Amino acid sequence: MHYVCPACESENTLDLTFPVEEYVCQTCSYLIDVAGNKKTKHLKIPTENVVLDVGQKGEIDGIEYTVVAIIVKRYGNSIFWREYSLKDSKGGDAFLSESDGHWVFLVTIHPDDFKGKSSKVKTYQGRNYRWYENTPCSIYAAAGFFDEHLDFNLATYQEYVNGTRMISQETVGKKNQYFYGVHISKYEVKRAFKIAHMPYYTGIGIVQPYYFDIRQAINIFCIAALLICLLQLYVYTSRTNETVFAETINFTDVKDKELVSKSFILSGGSAPLKVNAFSGVDNSWANIQLSLVNEKTNEIIYTSKDIEQYHGYEDGESWSEGSQSEDFNLCGVGSGKYHFIISAEKEGGLPSFSGLTSPDSKVMISRDKSGIIEITDIFKVQTKTFTDGQTLEKDTSEVIRLAKASFGTQKLDSLINTEALRLTTDPISSNTYVQLKATWLPVSFWNFVIILFIMIVLFVAMWIGKHYFNVNKWKNSSNSPYPANDN
Incomplete structure (x- = not known):
């Protein structure tokens, strides 16, 4: 449609499929009455945080909409929000409302569909909506084309909320309109209308969803726990626990050199390989260096262990510390063919x-x-x-x-x-060997328990976080379902 402004004679053109009663001139910002072709009111131009333009097109839920009007509404002296009027190709109405960066997509509904259980709780399509707040507001700025006359009288919005859904009742004088709204993320709006920059959001929106989907998290955690259980069961039943290496190593055999052990095979899932090292230390020490070599991948796990044992008398009392035997684990050893590379040394020389x-x-x-x-x-x-x-x-x-x-x-x-x-009469020199024994341990359940514990802690943290999220969402409401001491 093509309109010539009677105030500045500029052209206002937009492809519209509905009859226009008023429009705001794009050049002089006068509100023009189409029937009388006369200016009625000079309006402010919507600018701050306005990200859509009149005539801009975008697709939401598979329906293409055109932005036909923009209204900035004001509550008090400093609170503003923006409403974008949308029309589809058949002339159907929809609206995008943005406040503090939070977006709501709304459509009109019939008043008879919104029934009241009480003054604070009402029902729509089987869902209960709780009264949030009454918000008086007025039109602060406007642009675009309107299918009815703008009413600049004080309007009141009575809002009812259920999670990410809301019902908004707009009352201007004796006229009531009802709108059903759902949260829509700013990224969906940005993608739908190809917007370069979006306003930052602050606080928590009236129908903003929690950061995590609790039900989805429960499903994910349960499936993960089941998979971990099945994997743990497979690992536990697919391997046998046995001593895979046992040998006595003379210090003389590894003096200034390394000993390569015979190969041994580990079958089944990954598990710790427990090594026991014994040496007859007596007020002395010994050291064992052990390298586990995977013969297929040449991957090497290296470890070193001291064996120390000391004892004596002090102030008439005997004391001792250390041990002639030490245990240590090589963790996460998978199946395959392995051998050890062994070197060892001890305190003192050989028995003379x-x-x-x-x-x-x-x-x-x-x-x-x-x-x-x-x-x-x-x-x-x-x-x-x-x-x-x-x-x-x-x-x-x-x-x-x-x-x-x-x-x-x-x-x-x-x-x-x-x-x-x-x-020999030297107890240190009489210690001539170290005994090594390697056992592939039963599968440890600690990792399984730890993972489940972490999942439970995360779920509890998410549940508590959701509670405080909702408390903050309702803190501006005079009808909050949460006790005052939760705020």
């Missing part, structure tokens, strides 16, 4: 001795604390020195052959270690 003579008195063996071994041919007065037992075992010299024959053994290194323990 001297004068170990063969039964036929032909050979004498000695070892000092650094591990140096001396084998002497007594008759020839010839001595040969070795840095460790392994070097000795690989030697094929005449003195070694004589020593093996004289002592009646093919394992001189084992003989030396055994006799060293018998001959």
